[in-house]
């Protein structure tokens with residue numbers, strides 16, 4: 001495990017609301033008048049073995065989102081997460097969240113973004129980690145709300161925010177419906193990644209690529225099409241792979257496609273998706289992959305190196321990371 005912890009890591013796919021420390025959630029639930037024991041909080045935010053779908057998995061975000069209802073808490077959650085990742089050997093992390101899920105009478109969407117950026121910046125100044133924040137558009141949100149999220153990203157671009165994403169229920173809300181949201185993001189020169197090919201198929205990945213995405217969240221259904229695999233290689237697309245998450249949402253049963261994808265030459269980055277919901281961390285995820293597939297520690301090191309070219313950051317930052325990881 002020591003060797004795994006010591007690998008300098010790049011994390012590109014992790015959700016803030018799904019990765020809040022359970023002790024913090026328990027503390028905040030008490031403050032907000034809920035009468036949950038620590039175990040009850042854990043049950044509400046951690047996925048059960050019986051989880052059968054992405055939608056059941058997404059239910060685990062209800063309580064964290066409800067509790068992340070002030071600037072102080074969003075800042076604290078962000079700061080703690082970046083510090084935790086730093087302790088796990090992560091040298092660069094892109095943490096994502098949907099600011100519009102945290103609005104209330106005391107908090108505007110600007111407040112939410114500023115709080116998360118502030119938490120990240122405080123963590124960065126007290127550790128070795130670097131990173132940025134990705135703002136998530138949500139599949140179940142209105143067009144107007146997603147445009148608002150893109151506008152927010154523009155407002156804070158290069159001030160802590162580095163890009164946008166599309167998250168949520170992929171099977172009910174098809175990716176192609178979000179064409180105008182991402183053509184708007186493209187017009188504003190905002191980098192983006194899109195969850196696609198997780199709970200929906202190759203056509204979803206096709207839509208995300210046609211919008212101009214260079215990174216795909218999950219994208220594992222690419223294995224259903226040889227043409228798609230070839231397209232990912234030819235167009236130099238990175239898949240943000242989250243193995244445990246895929247098993248828990250049951251979009252993967254049996255062997256995980258990561259091994260096949262790497263063997264075929266598709267670039268992948270290894271991620272956790274949601275540390276608290278899945279009860280994992282990046283090191284346990286690396287260990288799981290090494291123990292259960294033919295992927296080696298050298299393959300993982302290479303995936304980290306390859307991921308650098310896809311981060312939403314300057315060439316100076318990319319070169320800095322290449323020196324650390326190379």
Ligand SMILES: [Zn+2]
Pocket residue numbers: 013015167195217273
């Ligand atoms: Zn995700």
